[in-house]
Amino acid sequence: MPAGRRMQESEEQRTAAFRQLADQRLDASYRLATAILGDGSQSQDAVHDAVLLAWERWPSLRDQAKFDAWFDRIVVNVCREQLRRSARRPTTDITTQVSLGTPDPAPDVHRRVLLAQAFDKLQPDDVVVLALRHFLDLQLDDIALLLDVPLQTVNSRLRSARGRLRSHLQEQSSDQVPR
Amino acid sequence: MNDHELDLALTDFGATRVQPTAPPMLRQRIGTMPLPSNTKRGFLPRIPQWRFQSMFSATKFVVAGVIVALFGGFLLAGVLTQQPSERAVAPASSPTATWAPPSELAIEELAPGVMKATLAGVGSIERSGSKHDFTFDQHGDMWMLSPDGLRRVGDETSYPGPGSTDAYWDLTSAPDGALWAVANGTVASFRDDVWTDAPEFPGKPPASALEVLPDGTVWARSTTRLARLDGDTWTAYRITDEYGPISDSTYIFPGDLAWTLDGSLWVTTCYDYHDDDRGLVRSKDRGGLVRFDGTAFHPAAPPRPLDGCRVSPLASGTDGELWAYLAAELSTLARFDGTDWELSDDPVGIPRIHNPWMVVGFMVVAPDGRLWATGDFGRVLGAFDGTTWTDASVPREERLGSTGSVSNLLERPLRVAPDGSIWVWTLDGYFLVITPEALAATE
Numbered sequence: 001m002p003a004g005r006r007m008q009e010s011e012e013q014r015t016a017a018f019r020q021l022a023d024q025r026l027d028a029s030y031r032l033a034t035a036i037l038g039d040g041s042q043s044q045d046a047v048h049d050a051v052l053l054a055w056e057r058w059p060s061l062r063d064q065a066k067f068d069a070w071f072d073r074i075v076v077n078v079c080r081e082q083l084r085r086s087a088r089r090p091t092t093d094i095t096t097q098v099s100l101g102t103p104d105p106a107p108d109v110h111r112r113v114l115l116a117q118a119f120d121k122l123q124p125d126d127v128v129v130l131a132l133r134h135f136l137d138l139q140l141d142d143i144a145l146l147l148d149v150p151l152q153t154v155n156s157r158l159r160s161a162r163g164r165l166r167s168h169l170q171e172q173s174s175d176q177v178p179r
Numbered sequence: 180m181n182d183h184e185l186d187l188a189l190t191d192f193g194a195t196r197v198q199p200t201a202p203p204m205l206r207q208r209i210g211t212m213p214l215p216s217n218t219k220r221g222f223l224p225r226i227p228q229w230r231f232q233s234m235f236s237a238t239k240f241v242v243a244g245v246i247v248a249l250f251g252g253f254l255l256a257g258v259l260t261q262q263p264s265e266r267a268v269a270p271a272s273s274p275t276a277t278w279a280p281p282s283e284l285a286i287e288e289l290a291p292g293v294m295k296a297t298l299a300g301v302g303s304i305e306r307s308g309s310k311h312d313f314t315f316d317q318h319g320d321m322w323m324l325s326p327d328g329l330r331r332v333g334d335e336t337s338y339p340g341p342g343s344t345d346a347y348w349d350l351t352s353a354p355d356g357a358l359w360a361v362a363n364g365t366v367a368s369f370r371d372d373v374w375t376d377a378p379e380f381p382g383k384p385p386a387s388a389l390e391v392l393p394d395g396t397v398w399a400r401s402t403t404r405l406a407r408l409d410g411d412t413w414t415a416y417r418i419t420d421e422y423g424p425i426s427d428s429t430y431i432f433p434g435d436l437a438w439t440l441d442g443s444l445w446v447t448t449c450y451d452y453h454d455d456d457r458g459l460v461r462s463k464d465r466g467g468l469v470r471f472d473g474t475a476f477h478p479a480a481p482p483r484p485l486d487g488c489r490v491s492p493l494a495s496g497t498d499g500e501l502w503a504y505l506a507a508e509l510s511t512l513a514r515f516d517g518t519d520w521e522l523s524d525d526p527v528g529i530p531r532i533h534n535p536w537m538v539v540g541f542m543v544v545a546p547d548g549r550l551w552a553t554g555d556f557g558r559v560l561g562a563f564d565g566t567t568w569t570d571a572s573v574p575r576e577e578r579l580g581s582t583g584s585v586s587n588l589l590e591r592p593l594r595v596a597p598d599g600s601i602w603v604w605t606l607d608g609y610f611l612v613i614t615p616e617a618l619a620a621t622e
Contacts, residue, residue, distance in 0.1 A: 015214055026209060030201035038196045044205045048212070055214050115192045134186070135193030166185060 035135040083124035118168035126161035281333035292617020312350040341367035353391040437493035496544030
């Protein structure tokens with residue numbers, strides 16, 4: 001078999017292997033992205049960008065068995081980068097509109113709106129750690145692995161993030177109650 | 180709220196936020212996107228597993244580390260020395276001889292005929308948010324809209340408004356000399372130094388962009404609504420006819436808007452949605468490119484389908500032509516001359532762009548008929564003459580405006596000035612200007 005043909009096949013095999021792993025991880029990574037970003041279309045873009053980045057860095061992944069954790073870390077970083085651009089144009093998720101339009105206990109809706117507003121004021125690192133812990137129910141050591149930071153740092157970040165979130169919530173409550 | 184209540188609230192909030200499965204569209208998008216070669220970009224070589232195992236002793240590991248570091252350094256040096264070489268705008272004999280920007284702008288020449296123009300008080304868009312927009316009027320004057328109001332660049336006078344908050348989205352000029360703006364949902368016109376608010380845009384969310392056609396007709400869109408202003412009345416339009424007349428329960432997703440000289444309005448769209456007893460129902464029609472015939476929208480027919488669910492930028496030219504970037508997996512540019520469609524299958528010819536999903540963000544047509552486009556998340560600016568692309572990108576450390584994804588910071592970061600210069604508003608708050616002389620030099 002000519003060498004060129006062999007190289008081509010090898011390239012195709014590498015691409016196919018990557019595509020298969022990325023496809024298998026797609027639901028999980030989209031779940032991760034929506035937890036952090038909260039917006040479907042932004043999450044789609046984030047996952048897409050993460051796949052591209054992962055492909056660029058694919059040659060550096062020595063052990064394909066670790067693909068999931070490696071890829072999740074890339075997804076988190078891409079999401080964090082999107083959050084960092086906090087001045088992004090707010091987009092309206094139609095599903096939010098519809099869910100708000102459907103019958104729902106008013107206090108729950110109100111609370112979600114307040115939480116959403118408070119969340120918008122948080123720093124990206126706060127959003128990420130809260131999303132991983134509370135929205136995805138990840139254990140602290142899993143979060144540490146995903147963020148590549150010590151367990152103690154996760155603990156500390158989580159505590160601070162909760163504090164800031166609570167503080168934003170209190171500010172909003174006091175804004176709405178006439179003094 | 181105590182800890183337990185906060186936990187509960189966060190769990191509840193998370194349940195409404197997290198989506199468990201990737202939508203089919205994303206799966207298709209990922210499955211069909213081309214993957215460029217990733218072996219020729221100066222990555223450090225992949226070391227096979229068995230070599231790591233055989234290098235297990237500390238001494239060998241250190242030696243290997245030094246070798247890899249040295250090798251990586253050579254590669255890095257090679258990559259760095261290659262970077263700035265791709266700017267292909269040829270030198271003009273006297274780049275700034277006739278180009279006369281407003282004196283208020285600080286001009287720095289990045290490359291022959293490629294200028295960096297900075298306006299005092301306008302900072303990083305990324306940090307400040309989309310609180311400014313700019314346009315040129317029929318006389319060639321440059322206008323800037325900001326939280327402080329509207330001002331003519333080079334003029335001390337500022338005209339407060341419209342709207343009461345600082346979130347400005349879109350500013351455009353009308354053929355009659357008026358300026359039109361969308362400012363935090365308020366649509367308003369500026370004529371004879373006076374702002375006049377239009378009636379409230381129908382539906383929520385409020386309008387975020389507008390187009391003024393040659394006959395003065397004003398069209399505005401929000402993320403879920405498209406409407407035309409006739410005198411004092413807005414008329415909302417649907418795209419498909421699956422759900423009957425448009426109502427508060429109907430949502431459409433207009434993407435890019437463009438008009439051609441024959442008076443047609445062109446819109447890229449995604450699915451329509453209707454909220455009824457069954458919940459949120461999606462139209463069978465995936466959307467694409469539609470054209471308004473004066474009464475209703477009808478699907479236009481580029482030779483290949485246009486996936487309106489991805490933002491497919493449109494641009495119209497002075498010859499009456501329409502350009503549409505087919506952002507689906509096809510990654511093709513289509514040009515409509517009023518009668519026939521012509522395809523170019525090589526939009527990825529913008530140098531350094533290789534992925535159709537992130538290729539073309541914004542497009543404008545220069546007076547010479549060439550199409551200018553940003554791409555690759557705004558890092559690339561190129562011109563297409565129908566056959567070949569010319570790269571006019573600034574060095575990599577500079578960034579252009581963002582692309583046509585839904586999270587764009589600006590509605591239109593790419594503008595053509597009446598003098599023919601191409602203006603790109605960068606995320607860092609300055610303008611990148613390709614002067615007419617530089618444009619001529621590349622012809």
